[in-house]
Amino acid sequence: MSTDYDPHASSLTGTTDEAVLAELYAIRGSIDNIDASLVYLLAERFKFTQRVGELKARHDLPPSDPGREAAQIARLHALARDADLEPEFAEKFLTFIIAEVIRHHRAIAEADAGQDGPADG
Template sequence: MENSGIARQLSTFRKTIDNIDAALIHMLAERFRCTDEVGLLKARYQLPAVDQAREQQQFQRLAVLAQEADLDSALVQRLMQFVIGEVVERHRQIAARHEPKPANNPNPRA
C-alpha cells in the first residue's frame, strides 16, 4: 500500500477515535452530573458517601458487560474503580458543604 493510502486510513481511524473520545468525555460529564445529584440526595438525608453493596453489584454487572463486549474485564474494573473513587470523593465534598449547621443560640446559658 502506498504512503498516501496509509495516511488516509490513519486519518480516518484517528477521526473516529477523536469522535469516540468526545463522546466518552460527554458521557463522563453526564455521569458526574447524575452522581452529583445522588450525592446531594445522600447529603440531604445524611446517608453515607459509600454504598458497598451498590459498588459490588456495579462491578459484577460491569464485568459481565466487559465480557460481552470482548473487553478486558480487569481494565474495566480499574477504570471504574477510578471513576467510582472520584464519585465517592465528590459525595464527601458535597456532604461537607451540606452538613447541618449548629443552632445559633443567642443565650448559651439558657
C-alpha cells in the first residue's frame, strides 16, 4: 500500500471527541481493508476476463454475450438479496464491470485482427 496514505485523514480531527474518533477510525479501518480486498478481487477477476477475451478473439467470437450478461445480472440480484444488499446497486456495479470487460475484449479482438492482417510490403 502507498506510504502516503493516512488512515486517520479526517475533517473531524480536533472538533470531535477522541473516543468517537477512535471508534470511527476502527470502523473505517475495516472499510479500508474491504476496499483493498475488492481491488485485489477485481484485479483477479480481470485476469480471467482477459483470458476469456483472448479465447474469444482467437475463435472470432463476439466481445459481448448478452445471454451470459442477463444470467449474471439475475444471479447477482439473487446474491444481493441474500446478502441484504440492494439488487439495483449490485446490478449497476456488475453492469459497469461488464462494460469494462467488453471494452477490453474489443481491444483484444482489434489487436488480434491487426496481428492476423496482411503484412506491409
